[in-house]
Amino acid sequence: MPTKINNGFYRLILDSIPVAIVTMDYDFKITSFNSQAEKLTGYSRKEAIGRPCYEILNSSRCTHACPLQTAGDINMSSSDLESEITNRHGEHIAIKTSVASVLNEDNDFIGYLEVIEDISRQKRREREKSNFFSMIAHDMKSPLIGISGLIARLKKEKICAKNEKLRMYLKVMGETEQRLESMVREFLEYCRLESGQIQLELSQTDVENVLQQVTAMHQLMAEEKNIVLSLGGGSLTPIEVDANRLFRVFTNIIDNAIKYSPRQSEITINARETAAEIIISFQDQGRGIKAEEIPYIFDAFYRIESQEDIGGHGLGLAASSAIVRQHGGRIVVESEPGRGSVFTVRLPKDKTGNAKEGGGRMI
Ligand SMILES: Nc1ncnc2c1ncn2[C@@H]1O[C@H](COP(=O)(O)OP(=O)(O)OP(=O)(O)O)[C@@H](O)[C@H]1O
Ligand SMILES: [Mg+2]
Incomplete structure (x- = not known):
C-alpha cells in the first residue's frame, strides 16, 4: 500500500472498485476507464480513451435518453437508471447507472462521471x-x-x-x-x-387519444367524490406503443389518484413532448406519499397502511411500472405527504433511438 496518496494510489483504488467507472469530457469523449469498465465492455483502457462514450458503452439509453445530457444540462446527478449495454462481443448485459457532472474547484463544468453496475445476475x-x-x-x-x-x-x-x-x-x-x-x-x-413472457403489441398510437378515453371513463368515479378530473394539452406525435397496456397504466394511475384523494379536490393530467419523449403527468391533491415509502410503491403487494379502508391488492403500480419499462420508459413520482403527488410517465418516442421531430408540441 503506498504511503503517499498520489495518482497511482487513486488508480489502484479505481481498479479495485467492483463497479465500472468511466469519466468523459464535455464532448462525451472518454477520459478514464477503470478495470471493471474494461471487463464489462470488452474494450481495453487504451482502446476506450478518446472515443465517444456511446461507441464504447453502447447502452440502450445512449441514443434516446442519455442521462449525461441531463446531468450536464442541469448540473445534477441521477442514479439507479436501468438499461442494457451491448458489449464488444455482442452480449447484452443489464446494467444500473449513476451519473454526475464533474466540476472543478471553481465550480466550472469539466466533464461527466458514470458509475455502471452489472445487474444481469440480479x-x-x-x-x-x-x-x-x-x-x-x-x-x-x-x-x-x-x-x-x-x-x-x-x-x-x-x-x-x-x-x-x-x-x-x-x-x-x-x-x-x-x-x-x-x-x-x-x-x-x-x-x-x-419475466418478459408477454410481448407488447405495438402499433402507432395517439397517446392523447388514449388519455382522453381513460379520463372519460373515470369521470363518473371522480364525480362521486366531487373531484374535478381534467386533461390538459393538445396533440402529440403518434408513437409505437401497446395501446391496451398503456390504457391499463393510465387507468391504474388515475384510479389511485381518485382513491387516495379527498373529496372536492382536483386531479390534473397533462401531456407534452420533447424531441425524444412523450411525458404525461398526473397531479393530485391527495394524501401524498412519504419519501421513504416511494421506492417501494412499485413492488408487488406493497400497500401503505392508513386509517381509511381503501381496497386494493398493491399490484396496480407494479404492473404499470413493468409495462412502462417494457416500452423503454419510466414512471417518476414526486410527492409531499398531506399535499398530493405527481406521477410522471416518460415514454421514449422511438425505442431504437431515432427521435422524430414535428407533429406535437415541444417543451
Ligand atoms: N396517488 C397516490 N396518492 C397516494 N398514495 C398512492 C397513490 N398512488 C399509489 N399510492 C400508494 O401506493 C400503494 C401502491 O399502489 P398500487 O396501485 O400498486 O396498489 P393499490 O392501489 O393499493 O391496489 P391495486 O392497484 O392493486 O388495486 C397504494 O396502496 C398507496 O398506498
Ligand atoms: Mg392502485
Whole structure:
C-alpha cells in the first residue's frame, strides 16, 4: 500500500472498485476507464480513451435518453437508471447507472462521471422468481374456476330458494371468489410482464387519444367524490406503443389518484413532448406519499397502511411500472405527504433511438 496518496494510489483504488467507472469530457469523449469498465465492455483502457462514450458503452439509453445530457444540462446527478449495454462481443448485459457532472474547484463544468453496475445476475434471479410465481398463480386459476362453478350450481339448488341465510352465504362466497380470481389474474399478468413472457403489441398510437378515453371513463368515479378530473394539452406525435397496456397504466394511475384523494379536490393530467419523449403527468391533491415509502410503491403487494379502508391488492403500480419499462420508459413520482403527488410517465418516442421531430408540441 503506498504511503503517499498520489495518482497511482487513486488508480489502484479505481481498479479495485467492483463497479465500472468511466469519466468523459464535455464532448462525451472518454477520459478514464477503470478495470471493471474494461471487463464489462470488452474494450481495453487504451482502446476506450478518446472515443465517444456511446461507441464504447453502447447502452440502450445512449441514443434516446442519455442521462449525461441531463446531468450536464442541469448540473445534477441521477442514479439507479436501468438499461442494457451491448458489449464488444455482442452480449447484452443489464446494467444500473449513476451519473454526475464533474466540476472543478471553481465550480466550472469539466466533464461527466458514470458509475455502471452489472445487474444481469440480479435480473436473472428476478426473472426466475417471476417465472416461479407465475406458475403458482397459473395453477391457482383452475381450482378457483372450479369453486366459482360450484357456487353457481349451488345457487340454483332448490334448498337455496327456500333458505335466505344460505343465499346470503353463497353471495358472499361468490364475491370473495371473484376478488381472489381478479387478484390471481392481475398477479399472473404482472409476473408474465416482469419475466418478459408477454410481448407488447405495438402499433402507432395517439397517446392523447388514449388519455382522453381513460379520463372519460373515470369521470363518473371522480364525480362521486366531487373531484374535478381534467386533461390538459393538445396533440402529440403518434408513437409505437401497446395501446391496451398503456390504457391499463393510465387507468391504474388515475384510479389511485381518485382513491387516495379527498373529496372536492382536483386531479390534473397533462401531456407534452420533447424531441425524444412523450411525458404525461398526473397531479393530485391527495394524501401524498412519504419519501421513504416511494421506492417501494412499485413492488408487488406493497400497500401503505392508513386509517381509511381503501381496497386494493398493491399490484396496480407494479404492473404499470413493468409495462412502462417494457416500452423503454419510466414512471417518476414526486410527492409531499398531506399535499398530493405527481406521477410522471416518460415514454421514449422511438425505442431504437431515432427521435422524430414535428407533429406535437415541444417543451
Ligand atoms: N396517488 C397516490 N396518492 C397516494 N398514495 C398512492 C397513490 N398512488 C399509489 N399510492 C400508494 O401506493 C400503494 C401502491 O399502489 P398500487 O396501485 O400498486 O396498489 P393499490 O392501489 O393499493 O391496489 P391495486 O392497484 O392493486 O388495486 C397504494 O396502496 C398507496 O398506498
Ligand atoms: Mg392502485
